[in-house]
Amino acid sequence: MTAERPVTAEGEEDGAGGKMPLLDHLIELRSRLLKSLLAIGVAFGLCLYYAKPIFAILVQPLVAAGQGKLIYTQLFEAFFVEIKVALFAAMMIAFPVIANQLWKFVAPGLYRQEKRALLPFLLATPVLFAVGACFAYFITIPIALKFLLGFQGNVGGVTQEALPSVGNYLSFTMQFIMAFGIAFLLPILLMLLERSGIVTRDQLVSARRYMIVAAFAIAAVFTPPDILSQLLLAIPLVLLYELSLFAIWFTQRRRKKGAEAAPVEEV
Numbered sequence: 622m623t624a625e626r627p628v629t630a631e632g633e634e635d636g637a638g639g640k641m642p643l644l645d646h647l648i649e650l651r652s653r654l655l656k657s658l659l660a661i662g663v664a665f666g667l668c669l670y671y672a673k674p675i676f677a678i679l680v681q682p683l684v685a686a687g688q689g690k691l692i693y694t695q696l697f698e699a700f701f702v703e704i705k706v707a708l709f710a711a712m713m714i715a716f717p718v719i720a721n722q723l724w725k726f727v728a729p730g731l732y733r734q735e736k737r738a739l740l741p742f743l744l745a746t747p748v749l750f751a752v753g754a755c756f757a758y759f760i761t762i763p764i765a766l767k768f769l770l771g772f773q774g775n776v777g778g779v780t781q782e783a784l785p786s787v788g789n790y791l792s793f794t795m796q797f798i799m800a801f802g803i804a805f806l807l808p809i810l811l812m813l814l815e816r817s818g819i820v821t822r823d824q825l826v827s828a829r830r831y832m833i834v835a836a837f838a839i840a841a842v843f844t845p846p847d848i849l850s851q852l853l854l855a856i857p858l859v860l861l862y863e864l865s866l867f868a869i870w871f872t873q874r875r876r877k878k879g880a881e882a883a884p885v886e887e888v
Contacts, residue, residue: 653722660718664711672703675710676787679794682758683785686766693787702787709795716747738816742809753805757797761853765797768849793845800843804858811865812872822869825862832862 668675680691693699724743728736773783785793814820836858837851844850 649726653726657715657719657722660715661711664714665707668710668714669703669707672707672710676702676706676791679706680790682762682766682794683790685763686770688766688770688783688785690784691787691790692784698786698788702791705791705795720747742813745809746806749805749809750802753801753803754798756805756857757801758794761801761850762794762797764853765845765847765850768847769845796843796845797850800854801857804839804854805861807858807861808865808868811862812869815869816872822866822873825866825869829862833859836862 683691693702720743724740727739731739770783773781775781811820811825815822815825836855839858840851840853840855844854
């Protein structure tokens with residue numbers, strides 16, 4: 622005799638009890654994708670209308686660094702910059718809708734305890750990404766720009782002047798924002814790996830030295846080739862790794878206390 626899944630008050634099974642045919646899964650997936658694409662499309666149209674004000678915000682670190690001029694060397698470059706700015710902003714704005722559609726697609730197949738375990742990570746993802754993006758915009762990018770623009774001046778009787786193009790500056794800014802936003806998701810990734818049993822905290826502790834090397838390798842790939850920019854990403858990565866180890870230790874302690882406090886059922 623097989624055990625039945627618990628049923629909620631609404632008559633629906635709590636978790637992945639029912640079997641849905643493959644075609645129904647594909648139809649559900651298509652519906653979620655269409656809603657996500659619609660959210661991106663609406664946000665893109667709105668952001669395209671305000672592309673210039675959005676780009677004006679992105680260039681503020683450049684202005685603060687003393688560079689008051691941007692050029693474009695190709696006729697279509699400025700137009701495509703506005704398209705990229707609008708798409709970048711639209712993805713940020715539409716992310717809550719995309720995450721909600723992803724949750725609605727995955728949640729019916731999860732047990733109640735699995736939902737409680739996964740939902741905090743899903744809610745923390747945009748928060749940590751935003752923290753990383755703000756760290757890049759307010760701290761890293763101004764420091765990097767001040768350092769890179771410091772090479773202007775007289776060199777052997779020749780004036781050396783920086784004339785960044787709009788396309789290059791946007792790529793520079795987006796590279797920093799995306800790199801730091803994704804880097805700040807490291808605690809979520811490591812905690813999910815630990816909760817799923819793929820790695821243990823002891824393994825992560827023993828791999829600390831390799832993580833330090835990997836942090837500098839990642840920084841070398843995703844930042845400009847100057848040592849200052851690389852340090853500005855590598856050092857937060859190492860600190861986030863240590864924070865992840867502490868967060869895993871704290872959650873393990875809470876789970877252990879919860880298990881000890883739970884009443885033992887009599888046989």
